Amino acid sequence: MRRSMLFLPGNNPNMIINGDVLGSDSVILDLEDAVSPAEKDAARILVRNTLKYLKFENCEIIVRINSIDTEYWKDDLDEIVPLKPDLIMPTKVSCADDIRTIDAYMSEIEKKHGMENNTVHLIPLIETAMGVENAFEIAKSTDRVVAMFLGGEDLTADLHCKRTKVGNEISYARSRMVSAARAAGIDVYDTPFTDVNDDEGIRVDCELAKSLGFTGKASISPRHVSVINEVFSPSHKDVDYAYEVFEAIKTAKELGKGAIALHGKMIDKPIVERARQVISMYEEIVRRNGGLD
Amino acid sequence: MNKIISSASAGTLESSDVYIEVEPSENNEVSVESVVLKQFGDSIVKTAESVLDELDIKNAKVHIIDKGALDCVIRARLETALRRAEKENK
Numbered sequence: 001m002r003r004s005m006l007f008l009p010g011n012n013p014n015m016i017i018n019g020d021v022l023g024s025d026s027v028i029l030d031l032e033d034a035v036s037p038a039e040k041d042a043a044r045i046l047v048r049n050t051l052k053y054l055k056f057e058n059c060e061i062i063v064r065i066n067s068i069d070t071e072y073w074k075d076d077l078d079e080i081v082p083l084k085p086d087l088i089m090p091t092k093v094s095c096a097d098d099i100r101t102i103d104a105y106m107s108e109i110e111k112k113h114g115m116e117n118n119t120v121h122l123i124p125l126i127e128t129a130m131g132v133e134n135a136f137e138i139a140k141s142t143d144r145v146v147a148m149f150l151g152g153e154d155l156t157a158d159l160h161c162k163r164t165k166v167g168n169e170i171s172y173a174r175s176r177m178v179s180a181a182r183a184a185g186i187d188v189y190d191t192p193f194t195d196v197n198d199d200e201g202i203r204v205d206c207e208l209a210k211s212l213g214f215t216g217k218a219s220i221s222p223r224h225v226s227v228i229n230e231v232f233s234p235s236h237k238d239v240d241y242a243y244e245v246f247e248a249i250k251t252a253k254e255l256g257k258g259a260i261a262l263h264g265k266m267i268d269k270p271i272v273e274r275a276r277q278v279i280s281m282y283e284e285i286v287r288r289n290g291g292l293d
Numbered sequence: 294m295n296k297i298i299s300s301a302s303a304g305t306l307e308s309s310d311v312y313i314e315v316e317p318s319e320n321n322e323v324s325v326e327s328v329v330l331k332q333f334g335d336s337i338v339k340t341a342e343s344v345l346d347e348l349d350i351k352n353a354k355v356h357i358i359d360k361g362a363l364d365c366v367i368r369a370r371l372e373t374a375l376r377r378a379e380k381e382n383k
Contacts, residue, residue: 014309053365
């Protein structure tokens with residue numbers, strides 16, 4: 001279950017070592033924008049050691065690496081991949097070939113370290129107009145890609161427009177990303193809401209993203225994590241309905257009925273699949289937190 | 294054996310971090326400043342010596358200013374400083 005992804009600067013030990021207790025489903029240890037060029041080496045070694053010596057039991061680890069048009073990305077992968085983070089987040093991914101290049105290099109590293117091929121997965125960061133247009137091809141480029149993430153800040157710069165709270169300027173990109181990811185059968189994550197002090201704004205932005213079909217949302221502030229988790233969790237009503245669906249299926253089977261209705265509505269395959277997803281997420285939330293808030 | 298050939302530093306003086314300076318020397322020498330020197334001074338020195346061993350460096354004078362860093366952070370900062378010191382200063 002990955003609803004929230006919290007960015008933590010890769011060269012800041014004070015934040016990284018607390019990453020496990022901030023409530024986020026994933027933390028993104030950032031080697032890219034949060035780290036100055038002079039400190040890339042330090043951050044890379046710090047993140048590597050963090051993965052080597054610290055246990056993160058309450059969250060998944062994602063490492064954001066520098067883009068393939070920089071001199072850093074291979075060094076990033078050399079240090080990080082052998083420590084088996086859950087995901088690598090390549091940046092400024094604009095086409096499937098970008099991912100294939102990264103995939104091939106990761107395979108070399110995995111082979112060199114006696115790891116099974118495809119041990120470490122990818123969540124490409126799509127933050128260019130070209131990337132948005134190629135989203136489906138990127139999603140389908142290799143088996144390593146298990147999710148995609150939309151980066152609104154760099155995207156709006158590339159689109160020559162201003163980033164706003166309402167986000168009309170990225171509405172096409174959001175829909176296109178969701179459609180591409182869902183067509184490819186992978187998860188998709190929305191861009192962070194960058195006003196750390198706007199508690200109402202983050203909720204509205206989360207609800208918009210959820211209504212569009214996003215799986216979850218990234219955050220640049222621990223303050224936003226609880227709202228993201230709440231909005232992207234099923235409601236009590238969703239959970240009750242999901243269990244009712246399976247109860248109705250069971251009853252129909254016992255009675256030998258083919259067609260099943262619940263509250264006057266036919267239960268078809270998409271409803272069953274949705275109910276299955278809701279129950280799976282609910283059970284994971286119960287396992288982690290004891291129940292829904 | 295690897296050799297350091299210049300002075301270098303890594304880390305910061307922020308909480309949970311450590312600032313480390315290294316310079317070439319005849320032998321390895323490690324000194325520590327820390328608010329928890331009494332409790333953890335020996336452990337910090339041992340960690341530093343272990344990193345020097347792992348990197349096979351025998352000519353580094355290491356000065357550590359600790360701000361409550363975990364062992365893995367001390368290791369990372371020392372490795373960074375030593376790798377920087379293996380190159381000529383620009």
